[in-house]
Amino acid sequence: MAIRPILTEGHPMLRQQAKKVRRLDASLRRLVDDMFDTMHDADGLGLAAPQVGVPLRLIVIEHEDERYVLFNPEITRQRGTVTDDEGCLSLPQWFGPVARSEQVTVKGRDRAGKAVRLKLEGLLARAIQHEVDHLDGTLFTDRVEDRAQLRYVDPAQDTGPQPPASDDPDGTAPADEPDQQAAAS
Numbered sequence: 001m002a003i004r005p006i007l008t009e010g011h012p013m014l015r016q017q018a019k020k021v022r023r024l025d026a027s028l029r030r031l032v033d034d035m036f037d038t039m040h041d042a043d044g045l046g047l048a049a050p051q052v053g054v055p056l057r058l059i060v061i062e063h064e065d066e067r068y069v070l071f072n073p074e075i076t077r078q079r080g081t082v083t084d085d086e087g088c089l090s091l092p093q094w095f096g097p098v099a100r101s102e103q104v105t106v107k108g109r110d111r112a113g114k115a116v117r118l119k120l121e122g123l124l125a126r127a128i129q130h131e132v133d134h135l136d137g138t139l140f141t142d143r144v145e146d147r148a149q150l151r152y153v154d155p156a157q158d159t160g161p162q163p164p165a166s167d168d169p170d171g172t173a174p175a176d177e178p179d180q181q182a183a184a185s
């Protein structure tokens, strides 16, 4: 297991159509493990393979200790619309409101290659749509209605009267901003 570098906006791979996974092998399972490590390290909620430089249709999401691995995910059903803040590990510190379906049904294959079908809502539904977008070369900023709504949250900026976070020896914790609640993926 290892932490892989996350590509950031401007890298051409983030704008490519990722390829379907034909055969699951040990190297892909290793990739899945690396993606979870990378995502944890970056404090993210989800990650798509192209974000770590692998142009394949694979996404991982972790929410409330539940892990989701989907090879060749396909959203087959969408219901409702809800607008909420989004962030992305490939656009660090940028946040903005994106309208997404409230509920989605997604099918694909899990880590073992077994066909799965999931019905998700709320944050998980949002994360799935965000990650599947990555597989099609779409970034959340493309979906923000008005780019003026994008906000950059400076992690070094001290925004309140709170004392410095002493439980953050690396100094990498984001500033204590309500905007930070938007999960990055």
Ligand SMILES: [Zn+2]
Residues within 6 Å of the ligand: 087, 088, 089, 090, 130, 134, 184, 185
């Ligand atoms: Zn993203």
